[in-house]
Amino acid sequence: MDLVEAVFQQALATRSLFKRREVLLPDYEPDCILHRDEELRAFAQILAPALRGDRILNAMLFGLPGTGKTVVARYVLRRFASVARAQDRSVRVLYVNCRVEGSEYKVLVAMCRELGVDVPSTGLAKAELYARLFRAVDARGGAVIAVLDEVDAVYRPGESQLLYLLTRMNESTRRGKLSLTIISNSVTFKELMDARERSALFEEEILFHPYTFEQLYDILKHRAELAFHEGVVPEETLRYCAAIAAKEHGDARRALHLLRVAGELADRAGAPQVTPQHVDAAIAAIDRQVVRSALASLPIHAKLVLLAVARLCYQRGSDPTSGEVFAYYARLCRERGLRPRNERTFRSIVANLDLYGLVTARLESRGRYGRTRRIHALVTPEEVEAALCSER
DNA sequence: GATCCACCGGAACCGTGGGATT
């Protein structure tokens, strides 16, 4: 029996640890939400008046990542839509994730499309998009409930008009009414908004607290029962995952992610159970995967800048300055027949790498010898090279 | 104190790729 055959035979002989693996994936929508009764009720209460045809208030849901904002919102929205449909109410709901869309403009495009308006993904004037959205809201009449998830990802304090304009839309619509529910991962988001927006949007607010260890444990236990065969995941493993996630801002997404990857590792190894050791291995595997996919999604010039930083860092064991990195980066470009981006763009690239946490760039004043950034790589040259190879 | 290095980073602008209107 050859190598490959052995793997297949093994897979046939041992049954998978998973019953329904998809239950642990991030986009799974559970039909049972634990420890969020207050939040569920509060959000349902906000939407409820729309069933009677009354105007509903703009709401704001905020809390740290993985505290259940999205599940709660989508769950209530789903239930709301089905009641509204049964009652024959002309209420429409739409959900857009702003981080996924990427920019304010694309959020508008997505909102239009959710309402069935066919708009091109680029080319239209912003004002025209507003007009079309406006017409779509007004055309069929009735309320439109729009949930904008992760707004903080596209919101630029001072220049963002999205929210303000959307809240003002009602002043000119005749039959349709638009209600906004804004979800933000940043608890300080509120302070970033200017007064007009704040008063328009903060008619209602719901704060999501981090999950405690016990709450995370319950969520994990419930999901584990759906996802794995009986007896596969011991209590101890669930407690371990819960403890790690509780320490990291009470993040349920993190807890579920750990459990899923631990399960996959155990499954692949042919282990009979998912143990805490598998969870430890999962932490490392997730870390590696996070780095790998962050690197892979970088534009080519960002990869080259990062490679320059990493090489220089590792070669001399000290952090290079902007000027040095730029020179090395320019050389890498020329070796490859690429035209280097200019220095200003280079500095923007470095600023972005810093933002992504792939390098740290601290401003340093060396008096006579100028002011520059010392750039430190948080990834190894090998990791960047791997990402560069898979290019093209 | 004044100087001046080696950059920093805001802002205005440009080119490309898209679409609407007439």
Added chain:
DNA sequence: AATCCCACGGTTCCGGTGGATC
């Protein structure tokens, strides 16, 4: 076809700036 609108990535321009050295 001409002329308008736009976003996005990149470029051009340029006024800062902390602190060792003169």
